[in-house]
Amino acid sequence: MRPALAERPVDPEVGVLVPFAVEDDAGHVDHARVVKRRATRCALSRICGMCGDSLEWPLAFLGTPDEVEANTFVFPPLHTACAEQALATYPALGDGYLGRPVAPARWALVTTGGFDIERPADRTGDQRLLFHPHSVTSTTWTP
Numbered sequence: 720m721r722p723a724l725a726e727r728p729v730d731p732e733v734g735v736l737v738p739f740a741v742e743d744d745a746g747h748v749d750h751a752r753v754v755k756r757r758a759t760r761c762a763l764s765r766i767c768g769m770c771g772d773s774l775e776w777p778l779a780f781l782g783t784p785d786e787v788e789a790n791t792f793v794f795p796p797l798h799t800a801c802a803e804q805a806l807a808t809y810p811a812l813g814d815g816y817l818g819r820p821v822a823p824a825r826w827a828l829v830t831t832g833g834f835d836i837e838r839p840a841d842r843t844g845d846q847r848l849l850f851h852p853h854s855v856t857s858t859t860w861t862p
């Protein structure tokens with residue numbers, strides 16, 4: 720585990736590390752939602768959505784089959800090691816993790832050289848920041 724990930728707070732209710740992207744600046748945690756301010760920081764400052772440390776290449780995204788199909792991800796970019804750690808932790812817990820109210824049937828770990836971001840088109844629709852990997856090098860699926 721990367722040192723910065725080991726230093727993340729532990730959610731006392733479920734005993735797992737709190738990803739950087741699901742904790743707001745006041746320390747409130749909702750594993751089922753990506754905090755938009757955190758997603759923006761991950762995108763603009765190129766930091767990991769799990770550990771909050773600077774990203775290194777290749778980057779990884781975790782997503783659902785639909786996200787892979789659309790090449791559009793909600794959870795911010797990750798270190799590959801942090802993505803692997805996340806997959807070893809959260810899917811077994813069922814619904815409500817990694818920014819998803821409902822767990823997908825399978826998760827994909829996508830590695831890429833970079834990404835583009837898509838901001839909300841206006842203030843009325845989907846307000847999530849979306850990530851589009853632009854040079855995918857591998858896609859690995861959970862069983």
Ligand SMILES: [Zn+2]
Pocket residue numbers: 721724767768769770771772797798801
């Ligand atoms: Zn990380």
